[in-house]
Amino acid sequence: MIHDIKDRFLYWLSLSCSLAAIAIMLSLYIFIARESLPIWTEVGPIKLLLHSDWQPLGKSPSFGFFTMIVSTFWASAGAMLLAAPVGLGCGIFLSEYAPRLLAAFIRGILSILTGIPSVVYGFLGASIIVPWHERITGVPSGESLFCASLVLSVMIVPYIVAGTYSAYKSISPEYREAAYVLGVSKPYVIQKVLTPLAARSLASAVTLAFARASGETMAVLMLSGNTLTMPLSWFSKGEPLSALIALEIGTAEVGSHQYQALFAAGLVLLLFVSSINLAIYFINGRRHAQ
Amino acid sequence: MKSPKQTTIIWHVGFWLSGLLLVAVLSSILLILIYRGGSSLSLEFLTSIPKGAILGKEGGIFPAIAGTLSLTILSSLFASLPALLVAIYIVEYGKDGLLARVVTTIVQIMIGIPSILIGLFGYALFVVFFNMGISLAAGALTLAVMIFPTLVVFMRNALQSVSDEYRLVGISLGTSRRYLIQRVILPQALPHICSSLLLAMGYAAGATAPIMVTAAVIMTRSPVTLHHPVMALPFHLYILFSQQISIDRAYGTALVLVMLLLSLNAISLYVQKHYEKKVHPHG
Numbered sequence: 001m002i003h004d005i006k007d008r009f010l011y012w013l014s015l016s017c018s019l020a021a022i023a024i025m026l027s028l029y030i031f032i033a034r035e036s037l038p039i040w041t042e043v044g045p046i047k048l049l050l051h052s053d054w055q056p057l058g059k060s061p062s063f064g065f066f067t068m069i070v071s072t073f074w075a076s077a078g079a080m081l082l083a084a085p086v087g088l089g090c091g092i093f094l095s096e097y098a099p100r101l102l103a104a105f106i107r108g109i110l111s112i113l114t115g116i117p118s119v120v121y122g123f124l125g126a127s128i129i130v131p132w133h134e135r136i137t138g139v140p141s142g143e144s145l146f147c148a149s150l151v152l153s154v155m156i157v158p159y160i161v162a163g164t165y166s167a168y169k170s171i172s173p174e175y176r177e178a179a180y181v182l183g184v185s186k187p188y189v190i191q192k193v194l195t196p197l198a199a200r201s202l203a204s205a206v207t208l209a210f211a212r213a214s215g216e217t218m219a220v221l222m223l224s225g226n227t228l229t230m231p232l233s234w235f236s237k238g239e240p241l242s243a244l245i246a247l248e249i250g251t252a253e254v255g256s257h258q259y260q261a262l263f264a265a266g267l268v269l270l271l272f273v274s275s276i277n278l279a280i281y282f283i284n285g286r287r288h289a290q
Numbered sequence: 291m292k293s294p295k296q297t298t299i300i301w302h303v304g305f306w307l308s309g310l311l312l313v314a315v316l317s318s319i320l321l322i323l324i325y326r327g328g329s330s331l332s333l334e335f336l337t338s339i340p341k342g343a344i345l346g347k348e349g350g351i352f353p354a355i356a357g358t359l360s361l362t363i364l365s366s367l368f369a370s371l372p373a374l375l376v377a378i379y380i381v382e383y384g385k386d387g388l389l390a391r392v393v394t395t396i397v398q399i400m401i402g403i404p405s406i407l408i409g410l411f412g413y414a415l416f417v418v419f420f421n422m423g424i425s426l427a428a429g430a431l432t433l434a435v436m437i438f439p440t441l442v443v444f445m446r447n448a449l450q451s452v453s454d455e456y457r458l459v460g461i462s463l464g465t466s467r468r469y470l471i472q473r474v475i476l477p478q479a480l481p482h483i484c485s486s487l488l489l490a491m492g493y494a495a496g497a498t499a500p501i502m503v504t505a506a507v508i509m510t511r512s513p514v515t516l517h518h519p520v521m522a523l524p525f526h527l528y529i530l531f532s533q534q535i536s537i538d539r540a541y542g543t544a545l546v547l548v549m550l551l552l553s554l555n556a557i558s559l560y561v562q563k564h565y566e567k568k569v570h571p572h573g
Contacts, residue, residue, distance in 0.1 A: 007468040014379035017372045018393045021442070024435065025396045028403070028411045035414050087309030097305050106309055109316045110296050116319065117496025119524040123531050124319060127540075154315055161312070187301035208402070215404025217499040218524075222532065223348050242406045242499075249410065249503050254418050266410045270403065277402035280393065 032270055036263035039063060048264055054228050056248070057259035063261040067230045069220040069268070071145060071238030075220050078211035078234050079147030083157045084206050090157070091164020092108035096190055107165075110158040118155060122222035130223065137235075143225035151219045158207045163205025167198040204280045211276040215269060217242040241269045320548075327545030330538045336546070345509050347536050351543055353510060357520030358550070360426060361505060362495040363435035370487055373441035380442075381449040384473055394446075400439035408436045409500035417504055427516040429505020436500055437490040444486030448479040480567030488558035492551045498524035523547040 006064040039048065043063055065110025094103045126143070130148060133142035171194055195202075225237025226247065239247075245262050250261040334350055341349030376393060383392025412432025420430040452475050460470035476483075506525035512518050523543060530540040 003466060003469070005468045010378070010468040010471065011383055014375040014383060015389075016391060018379045018384070020372065021376050021393060021438070022396055024438075025400055027415070028400075029437075031411055031414045031419075032407065086308045086311060089305050090312055093305035093309040098309060102309075106312060109313055112552065112555065113312070113316055113319075115492055115496075115551050116548060117498065117524055117551065119496070119498040119528050120323075120548060123527055123540060123544055124322065126531065127537060128322065157312065160511070185298055187298050190301075211402060212404075215402075215406065217404065217406040218528065219439035222528070242404060245406055245410060246499055246502060249413060263410065263414070266407050270407050273402055273404060273407075274399055277399050281398050284294075 029270065032263055032267050036260050039257060039260035039269050042257075043261075048261070049268070052230050054244075056252070056261060061257060063257065063264075065241065065244065065265050065268075067228060068239055068241045068244050068265065071224065072214050072240040072242070072269070074145040074231055074234055074236075074238060075148040075152060075224060075240050076210055077215075078146065078155060079152035079204060079213040081212045082144050082149060082153035083209060086153075087157045087160025087206075087209070088188070088202060090163050091161045092168060092190060094161065094165050094196075095168035096186065110161055113154070114158045117218075118216055119218040119222075121151050121155055122219035125219060125272055126222045139223070143223055143237055144235050145224050145231055146235045148220045148223040148240075149234070151223055152213045152216055155216065155219065156213050159212060160205050160209050163208070164198075164202055167201035167205065168194055170201075171197050175191050200283070204284055207276060208280055211273045214240075215242060215273050217246050221246050241265050245269075323541065323545045323548055326538070327541035327543075330542035331452040331545060335539075340509060340510070344533075344535050347539070350524065351521075351526060351539075351546065353514075354521040354523045354543070355525040355546070356512075356514050357426070357506070358495055358523040358547075359429065360514050360520065361430050361501065361522060362491050363434060365432035365437060365494045366487055366491045368431060368434035369438045369441055369490070373438055374445050374458055374483065376442050377445035377449055378471060380446050382467060383474070396438040397442045401443065404499075405497055406499040408432060409503050411435065412500060413503045423517070424503075424505060424507065424519045425517050426505055426514060426520045429501045429520070429522075432500045432504045433494045433497060436497060437494050440493060441486065441490045445479075445483055448482035448486060449475060451482060452478045463476070469477055481561050485558040485565075488554050488561070492554040492558075495554070496524055496547065496551055498522075498528055501525060502528075523550070 012133075047062075047064055049069070050066050051062065052066040052068065052070075053062040053064045055062050090106070094106060098106065125147060129147050130142040133144065133147055134140070151211065175193055175197065176189060179193050220240045221243040224240060224243060226239045226243055227237040228239060229237070231238035245266055249262050252262055336350060336355065337352050338350035339353055341347075353572060365403040376397075380390045380393060384393070394552065409432060412428060412435060416422045416428035416431050417424060420428075454479065456474050457470065461467075501522055502525060503519055506522045506528050507519040508521075508526075510519055510521055514520055524547060527540055527547065530536055530543060
């Protein structure tokens with residue numbers, strides 16, 4: 001009898017925890033949407049998203065975060081551009097070339113790299129790469145979206161490597177055996193046989209890394225310069241969405257327009273990242289199911 | 291026209307270089323931290339409070355260490371049991387049912403949510419809505435929300451790695467599922483669960499964005515209590531650097547933080563390896 005109660009208790013407890021997890025997740029979306037709701041109706045989505053004038057405290061305040069969206073894009077697309085070749089190369093290296101011990105060693109290093117917090121990356125980037133950038137280009141302050149991309153690329157490269165590695169490892173060894181029996185060289189096998197098979201997983205690994213980079217905060221906050229002007233090139237300063245939120249939310253009065261606009265910026269970022277993640281999840285999930 | 295031989299060499303060199311580049315990056319990160327941070331590391335730095343005309347220029351980081359430890363321990367306390375229960379539901383009860391699949395999907399999506407947005411959520415929910423203010427409790431709850439999905443995935447993997455034979459034997463002996471989970475599956479998965487918990491703690495300890503708006507302050511003299519804001523290592527590092535207070539102290543703080551995280555990782559690895567040896571003594 002007592003056992004019966006305990007059995008049911010564990011079942012209901014785990015069930016209710018699962019339901020609570022779903023509720024928390026939904027409430028995250030709801031809260032961020034709810035806090036930003038007034039500004040969407042008052043200022044309107046077009047002005048918020050496509051105007052590049054951010055003056056939350058002026059006499060006639062304006063709340064356009066188009067410049068931040070562009071900055072986010074420069075920083076994270078740039079990071080993806082820098083990280084993808086190295087990440088793909090290293091993933092292929094680990095799966096196809098590296099001796100077993102070296103591969104294990106490098107994979108250990110990658111897991112340590114993912115464990116280093118982003119504030120440390122930002123700090124090292126700002127105190128090493130930025131002065132170096134100043135010396136080379138001669139500009140007085142070297143913070144730029146390029147520096148942010150450079151540091152972001154170090155942060156996302158482990159994820160691209162891990163995705164690439166598992167994509168190649170999961171290819172059935174028969175393909176390799178058949179190809180090598182035919183006397184084809186290794187680079188040829190990788191290029192013409194394995195890569196087409198892995199292509200979809202590689203694309204999703206790189207896309208996920210892009211989503212990750214676009215939400216990263218501390219490193220871009222410390223490296224991108226935080227100016228509100230429109231970044232016209234990769235080497236301009238800028239202020240990505242995440243940096244904007246981190247810089248201003250602490251001082252924005254609760255319920256003010258600035259507060260609502262910051263949540264609106266958060267909602268844009270949230271929907272962007274979540275839709276990428278959801279899409280990749282279902283694409284991959286379908287493949288696994290087949 | 292390059293000969294195939296040359297192309298092969300170019301490819302080889304390219305792959306080797308990209309592999310070795312990562313080794314170089316990590317070793318330079320660690321070397322710079324040790325070289326620049328090592329000099330400011332001392333017993334005084336670890337055990338005294340920030341001092342100086344601009345706080346932080348002199349003195350130590352003890353309150354930040356205490357704050358980070360309490361944030362980390364509290365958030366993993368808040369998150370671990372619910373995460374374990376959700377994992378139990380997914381693996382043992384829900385299986386391939388609709389609810390289990392929905393929870394799995396949601397958890398996967400949650401892992402990808404940027405930590406600044408978790409911070410924004412924590413701010414709106416805990417600090418403003420529940421009126422907790424900037425406090426240790428609000429920060430720990432926010433961090434708990436952040437590590438929760440990662441913990442669920444780790445713990446699900448831990449439970450799934452327990453061989454199905456145990457479940458089959460248990461069922462054929464007529465034991466209840468709860469008894470089986472409690473007496474067989476959890477003890478088997480325990481080391482794996484502990485090592486995932488340690489990894490998640492490392493994740494929480496290094497997070498800056500979520501606590502910036504929910505828990506952390508530049509300086510506090512009060513002892514660590516739930517209702518008061520705390521100092522934290524990552525936030526202290528950010529302040530030392532961004533306010534240009536002291537680069538040397540910032541290197542010291544970064545070194546302490548990274549050493550804390552690396553030791554958590556190392557313990558986690560040890561727990562897992564030690565366990566594997568015990569279960570599979572002959573390989």
